Amino acid sequence: MNSFKGKLIVFSAPSGSGKTTIVRHLLRQESLGLEFSISATSREPRGEEVDGKDYYFISAEEFKKKIKSNEFLEWEEVYIDNFYGTLQKEISRIWAKGKHVIFDIDVAGGLRIKKKFPDQTLAVFIKPPDINELIIRLKERGEESPEKIAMRVAKAPTEMATAPQFDTIILNDDLKTAIDEAEKLVNDFLKA
Numbered sequence: 001m002n003s004f005k006g007k008l009i010v011f012s013a014p015s016g017s018g019k020t021t022i023v024r025h026l027l028r029q030e031s032l033g034l035e036f037s038i039s040a041t042s043r044e045p046r047g048e049e050v051d052g053k054d055y056y057f058i059s060a061e062e063f064k065k066k067i068k069s070n071e072f073l074e075w076e077e078v079y080i081d082n083f084y085g086t087l088q089k090e091i092s093r094i095w096a097k098g099k100h101v102i103f104d105i106d107v108a109g110g111l112r113i114k115k116k117f118p119d120q121t122l123a124v125f126i127k128p129p130d131i132n133e134l135i136i137r138l139k140e141r142g143e144e145s146p147e148k149i150a151m152r153v154a155k156a157p158t159e160m161a162t163a164p165q166f167d168t169i170i171l172n173d174d175l176k177t178a179i180d181e182a183e184k185l186v187n188d189f190l191k192a
């Protein structure tokens, strides 16, 4: 009999906080048995991103069709005209492989997943030291125009205000400390 009970690990934060860096580290820890939930998005690929690995890059029209046909577990227009969403079939695909699902999604989407699967989900908020540091990190990441960076930073204060609604908050000041904390939390949650 298959006794596997799939869990969901959500990492949310304002853009530039470091959640992708932390999630990628956790995915490399094979003993955790995690697989990344590949979201669909209507935004353009950035940097080295690969379709079907980092995101399913689709047009806004296709995205809206999928909303109509109820294919999303959750979706958000995170920035104007930039849609992002988790496809229902993504979760079934990963659980069918006997893996736990890890998400890198915005705060509203993260809280929605927690609400839908309260006991199976660990929802983690990654907190940057302050907004100035976010700006520095986004500039250093060097993948977007100043306008796109400004759009991301403008949203950060409202996103920061949602932190207390998460199961736990990790401060990402020193990256190594934040990664160690994340790894321990996830390991404990998956073992419980």
Ligand code: ADP
Pocket (backbone or CB within 6 Å): 013, 014, 015, 016, 017, 018, 019, 020, 021, 022, 137, 138, 140, 141, 172, 173, 174, 175, 176
């Ligand atoms: P997010 O996924 O939250 O948008 P990223 O993981 O892409 O954030 O991180 C944004 C940038 O900040 C990246 O260039 C990353 O290497 C860098 N970064 C992440 N954590 C830290 C940290 N603790 N100190 C300095 N830079 C960091």
Ligand code: 5GP
Pocket (backbone or CB within 6 Å): 012, 013, 014, 015, 039, 040, 043, 074, 075, 076, 078, 084, 085, 086, 104, 105, 106, 107, 108, 109, 110
């Ligand atoms: P980025 O453009 O930097 O990849 O992502 C922008 C924001 O959208 C980030 O906060 C990211 O976590 C979030 N995001 C990515 N995928 C999803 C998703 O499937 N659903 C929701 N709600 N947000 C997502």
